[in-house]
Every structure is written in structure tokens, then in C-alpha cells.
Amino acid sequence: MRQEVVLAMLAKEPSHGYELRRRLRQALGPVGEGMNAGQVYVSLTRLEKADLVRSARSETPGDRPERKVYALTPGGQQRVTEWLTEVSWPKPDLAEFHLKLVAAAAAGLADPVTLVDMQRRELLRRLRDGQRAAMTEADGSDAALLLEGIVLRLQADIRWLESCEQSWTGRRSGS
Amino acid sequence: MTDTTDTSGPTDTAVLCARGVHKHYGTGAGLVRAVDGVDLDVRRGETVAVMGPSGCGKSTLLHLLGALDRPSRGEVWLAGRRIDALGETALAQLRRTDVGFVFQAFHLMEELTAVENVELPALLAGRSPRAARRRSEELLDQVGLADRGPFLPAALSGGQRQRVAVARALSNEPAVVLADEPTGNLDSAATVEVLRLFDDLHRAGQTLVVVTHDERIAATADRLISMRDGSFVDEIGLTGGTRRDLGALVGLEG
Numbered sequence: 001m002r003q004e005v006v007l008a009m010l011a012k013e014p015s016h017g018y019e020l021r022r023r024l025r026q027a028l029g030p031v032g033e034g035m036n037a038g039q040v041y042v043s044l045t046r047l048e049k050a051d052l053v054r055s056a057r058s059e060t061p062g063d064r065p066e067r068k069v070y071a072l073t074p075g076g077q078q079r080v081t082e083w084l085t086e087v088s089w090p091k092p093d094l095a096e097f098h099l100k101l102v103a104a105a106a107a108g109l110a111d112p113v114t115l116v117d118m119q120r121r122e123l124l125r126r127l128r129d130g131q132r133a134a135m136t137e138a139d140g141s142d143a144a145l146l147l148e149g150i151v152l153r154l155q156a157d158i159r160w161l162e163s164c165e166q167s168w169t170g171r172r173s174g175s
Numbered sequence: 176m177t178d179t180t181d182t183s184g185p186t187d188t189a190v191l192c193a194r195g196v197h198k199h200y201g202t203g204a205g206l207v208r209a210v211d212g213v214d215l216d217v218r219r220g221e222t223v224a225v226m227g228p229s230g231c232g233k234s235t236l237l238h239l240l241g242a243l244d245r246p247s248r249g250e251v252w253l254a255g256r257r258i259d260a261l262g263e264t265a266l267a268q269l270r271r272t273d274v275g276f277v278f279q280a281f282h283l284m285e286e287l288t289a290v291e292n293v294e295l296p297a298l299l300a301g302r303s304p305r306a307a308r309r310r311s312e313e314l315l316d317q318v319g320l321a322d323r324g325p326f327l328p329a330a331l332s333g334g335q336r337q338r339v340a341v342a343r344a345l346s347n348e349p350a351v352v353l354a355d356e357p358t359g360n361l362d363s364a365a366t367v368e369v370l371r372l373f374d375d376l377h378r379a380g381q382t383l384v385v386v387t388h389d390e391r392i393a394a395t396a397d398r399l400i401s402m403r404d405g406s407f408v409d410e411i412g413l414t415g416g417t418r419r420d421l422g423a424l425v426g427l428e429g
Contacts, residue, residue, distance in 0.1 A: 033420070034421070128394040130424060131391050131395050149425075152363070
């Protein structure tokens, strides 16, 4: 996860690390279950070194004195603004998989249809996990929206694999 | 289940079986092998999805399994009884009581309310109006539409209409529910409604066969069969397995 995510969560108000973590968990739902508990703190430490956040000891009565409250610096504020409008879209590496099939077929190393089939099974299992998680989320929750995205992307990838399978099956029988 | 000494017939646990099923149309150069030698055993309580491109024969197969059509060759067994050779009267009876159909376009009677649509199969099967109404209300409750009984289909969302259609399919406690592209006309949110309902049915032990283009339905089935040019070409078992880290699916590393 990019450090900018932690930075942007902090833009709402100065917060403790555990509060940031709680808000992340809420936005991610079951998708965030595997997140390392220390990741937010590692990010905060790095962001502080980069002068994008600064920390102060908690002044809230009842808080342990070693609890730190983090806030954005002006530089951090600017970085968040830039990051929000950056167009970055995660790309599954289709070219790598495609070239794997081309290379395997050219060298006669493996049957592309078998490789496609293995990949398709794996994606179907992931789709099942994602769909099952989506079905247990309340409609309209932040996590449900994220899971819908995961499911729709996997679906698109599986459709492409079906095209791959048809194409490579056709070439096999045509040769 | 009915005893059978025919070893090529259904196994004990299979509620629905196809043996060497073919469906051909036309003759000579115009011959179309819509279904071309399919063997299938669906176990009691199992959800099986059949996927394949348009024209691969999956809808035709579903019609053969549900006795909406007869195979050109081969056998179909439902609940221990061979059904492909039954007479028209017996078939009509069987379609009403042993099989529940769900279609892409819902096929609800537009001039009947939701509760009237759901009770129709029970009335046709000879239940008393009072028993049919009570059953219909229970089923609407089961699909989460207890308060929609008096509504006409036109007043319901797509997802709600399909849930009414599923309730109707369950009316006579069929041995198997057969669904043909049940989410084909639904948006993403309504698809989740139907998937949740199928999941509930699965937990309740209902046997379900779905033919679909929708990978989401296929991925939540126990077994996924791929069909091409009238034949089964691949089968994947999807039950059990691990619930892996969903974060890895979106690049959130642990």
C-alpha cells in the first residue's frame, strides 16, 4: 500500500496511528483483514522522516504519554492534493502472461491451453473468495463497493482468458 | 429413491443424471449437434454451473434435463426415474412438480401479483387455494419479499422479480431447480441479491443447476463445467479450499 494512502487519511484531522488503522480497516472491510498491524506505523515513521507529517505527544487526558498524534505538514498537505488528482490505475500484467503463452508455444515448452486453464482456475477461486466476501457485506458499505470492483475486474480477466483459450485451442487444432 | 437394477442408471446420491445425451436438429448438411454426448451426475444438494459461449448447447441441455424437450438419443434420470421416454401427460405433471425453472427474462405473469405468481404452480398441482396461498407467502418470506406479495411485477425491481421467480420455482418442492442465465438481465447489485438467494437455497440443501455466462455465479457453484460445441470440455471443483487474503487481490500487501 502506498504511503500516500496513510497521508491522505490523516488529512481529515490529526490522529493517532491506531485511529488511522481503524478507519482503514473500516473502509476495506474483509479486504483489509490480512493487513499487517505495523504497516501504518512504518508508513508514519517514513512520512515523518520525509517531513510530510510531524508528530506530537498526546495531550488528551487519559492517553498514555508515549502515544503520538500525527498531523500533516504543509508539504504533506501538498503531496495529498497532488496524489488525489494523479491518474494511476493498477494494471494486471497481461503482457507478461500473453508473452508467456507465445514463448511456450514457440519453443514447444508447454501447451498454452494448459497454462491458460491453470490461470483460469486460480482466478475462478479468487473470484469465488471475492464474491463470497461481497455477499456477506451490507449493501452500500465502503467495503462492498471495493469488493464489487475486485469481482468485476476478476470477471474481466477471466473473460480474456476464455478468449485466450479459444484462440490457442484453434491454433492447436489448426496446426 | 426408486430402486433400479440398471447399472447404467443413476448412482444413489445423484438426483439428476444424463447418460450419453444428444440433441440434434435438421438433417444432412444442415445437421446441428446442439448437445453431443453429455454425461452428467448432479448430487443431491449440489450446485452445478454450466458455462460456455452462446450457441454451445447449454440452454438446450437445460431443457433436456428439465423435460422441456426430449433428447434425440440418451437417457435422462430425475429422482431415480427415467424421464426422457415418459408420455406427454406424465411429462407435464413432472415439469409442474419435480422441476423448478428460473429464466433470464423472469417469465412472470404481468397481470398477477407476486403472491399470485408464486402460488400458481401449487394451484396447478392441485393444492387447495388456501394451502397454495400459505405456501406462497412462506416462499416470498424466504426470498426476503414478504412485504411485496400484493405488488404486480411491474412495480418490482429486476432483482426482486427474479427472486419472485425463484420463489415460484420452489413452489412444489422440486427435486431440482434449473436456472437459465438467471442474472442475465440484472445489474451488479441485483446479481448479488440472486447470488445470496442461491447461497441460501444451497445451504438449505436444494439441488441447483445453472447455465450462465456470469463468472460470478459460476465461481460460487460447487462445480463448474465448461461446454463447447455441445460437449463438456472441462470441469472444476470449487468447494472447500482456502479463504485467501483478499488484500492480495488489490495489491494491499500484508
